[in-house]
Amino acid sequence: MARNLSQGTIIILDVGRNVNTKEENEKSFFESAKACTARILERKILSQGKNLVGVILLGSKTTNNNMAKQYDGAFKHIEVLSEMQSPTWNMIRKLPEKPSETRGDWFDALIVAADYYKNGIGGVKFGSKKIILITNFKRKSSFDPDSVEEVLNGFKEEGYEVDIIGPDIYSKENDSEATELARQFVEATDGATSTLDSIMKYELLFHRKKMVNASPWNVDLSIGPNIKIPVSTYIKLKDEPVVKNWQKAVKDPVTSASSTSEAVDRKKEYINPEDQSIVKVEDKIQGYHYGQAIIPFTDSDKTMLYQPGEKCLSVYGFTHADNISWQNLNGDGLSYVFARKGDKNAQKAIRCLVECLHELNLVGIVRKVHNNNNAPKMFVLMPVIDTNNYVCLSIIALCYKEEIKQMSFPATNLKKYACSAEQVNAFKDLINAMDLTQAYDDTYDDKEAFPIAECVSPAAQYVLDCIAFRAQNPGEPLPKPREEIMSLFQVPPLLEENAKKPIEKIKSLFTLNKVEVKKRKNKNIILDIDQIQAPLGDFQQFQPDTTDIPNMPKVQLPADNNPDEIHKISTVNxxxxxxxxxxxxxxxxxxxxxxxxxxxxxxxxxxxxxxxxxxxxxxxxxxxxxxxxxxxxxxxxxxxxxxxxxxxxxxxxxxxxxxxxxxxxxxxxxxxxxxxxxxxxxxxxxxxxxxxxxxxxxxxxxxxxxxxx
Incomplete structure (x- = not known):
């Protein structure tokens, strides 16, 4: 049975003599192309997606491909370096260290990649077939103009997508017969093209999550005893670990490599603490700690448990939106509630409910049981109206009373905290100067800084960088976060420049005085005489201003006329x-x-x-x-x-x-x-x-x- 995979990718990396040109103080095209290939493979490994990847070397010293075996003298210097498989770190290690002295034809390499999809791998059904060509087109291709149309039609029929990374093939400076043919492949297969600098700076700069099809949670939204609306709930945001599944392996002390044939054997046993005997699983009785005692919980006691019932999403009532503040929200994420797909009546009902809640400024309080006999939770149902995309409800968990911590703060609406109009305007000017939606000038593609749903987590990026570095360098210490990650912590230069004058004005309008908090001395400490280790007559070790021992004689110590005078050398100065x-x-x-x-x-x-x-x-x-x-x-x-x-x-x-x-x-x-x-x-x-x-x-x-x- 064929496996359904989301994507197949073949990377054609040019390693010929034509990519070894190096300008002053810059990397050669080969070095940049190799780094790009490694980053693509690294991205696919860490995303843990169900993808198959292969690597073909263009301009290799040796020739190793199926087309060369069929046609003598053709398709030379093209080597299939890695067969189509799930991406591994070894594929990155196998990339050549330096370019060769030979050259290959990139047009032939595309045909070799297409043939490999068709004849090199069997029993696999791809959702998409992508070919990524990385070359600088400095080697003139010897293609037959009469066969170009036939090859393009074949790529269209098989559903191949050709992406080209290298020089800008649409630029007039790079206009040639080779770039003209490359444009035909990109346009005919609905592919994409980018320069090496651009793709490393934007597309491959950070790690991305794998794209997955959202799975709905189908349930009936119940309002009262008679109204039930079929709905589907999709997760919008959820707190998840950076790496969900860690594959554990045993490290070989000799080779320092993880063993694929050995593993840690774990066995779980129940021990009776009285006689240290092993108790069988069928003789075990579940129990719970209640203080210092253990209360057994037998199967007959399960009938007394609270039964939440079947899965449901029931509306308990509606309340004003101002009654729900952010302190009342809980849970590990946010979900969106849509009407069931294909049910027009449900779509009308949900739209009507959303518009009514929005107009009256109300929210719904619902009880949710995710699956049968799961613990019930309370949620708040809020309207969401996106004029361009959708109308739906958002659902997020609510805290129970015992989960809310009440914290009292002093009142701020006092006369001594009142601000003048000039002070208020100064802060308004600072807020306007630090507007993140206008953080960059015209030299940037987008003026907004840290856009919502697009800004990545620095912690997650550094963890993934460390995993990739450790896989390639097992004995080296972990590196510091790279510059691109640290830039996420920096204020945009334009905002920093705009904020200088408002900050200086605020400093002049607000006089800040350092408040020294004096420590209170407790003069009523009662000491237990049995805990005093010194002789009863020696009370000079106790300070009379901090200790009050009842019914004991007090010794009047001589007062120090100059407490700031130095009598000995201390460790402070x-x-x-x-x-x-x-x-x-x-x-x-x-x-x-x-x-x-x-x-x-x-x-x-x-x-x-x-x-x-x-x-x-x-x-x-x-x-x-x-x-x-x-x-x-x-x-x-x-x-x-x-x-x-x-x-x-x-x-x-x-x-x-x-x-x-x-x-x-x-x-x-x-x-x-x-x-x-x-x-x-x-x-x-x-x-x-x-x-x-x-x-x-x-x-x-x-x-x-x-x-x-």
């Missing part, structure tokens, strides 16, 4: 604290101890991987020791490096070496004993890795005898 304490004539030995503690705290307690503050503090401390005796700094640095190596802080060690803030050398200070840092590091490494000779004396004699035996 270690360099500034060091300088301020240094101005108070604090000795360097005392300052170094506090600075080292701050540096070590900034490094060992770091969680974000940013060590710039610690390195700046280390650099400042090193500069101070260069002016005096560097011995203390070098001794600390030797111990600090050892501790960093034990804590696996190799990144910090590398940063210390790169910043040049390691040991103070003799050339910087004559009191230093280190002449070369690298030689010192090597000697330290040698000392650490060398085992002392006296180690053997610490091993027990019994242990030595055991190893001897």
């Amino acid at each position: 270690p360099v500034e604290d060091f300088k301020e304490l240094q101005n108070k004539n604090k000795p360097l030995s005392e300052l170094a101890t506090g600075m080292i503690k701050a540096i070590e705290s900034l490094i060992y307690n770091n969680i974000d991987g940013n060590y710039s503050k610690a390195l700046d503090a280390m650099k400042h401390l090193r500069s101070e020791f260069i002016k005096s005796d560097p011995t203390d700094y070098n001794d600390w640095m030797r111990k600090f490096k050892t501790d960093l190596a034990e804590c696996d802080k190799t990144q910090v060690l590398k940063l210390i070496m790169d910043k040049g803030i390691s040991y103070i050398l003799k050339e910087e200070n004559s009191a230093s004993k280190y002449e070369d840092e690298l030689s010192h590091e090597d000697s330290q490494l040698y000392e650490n890795d060398t085992i002392p000779n006296t180690t053997e004396l610490t091993i027990s004699t019994d242990v030595q005898n055991m190893f001897d035996d």
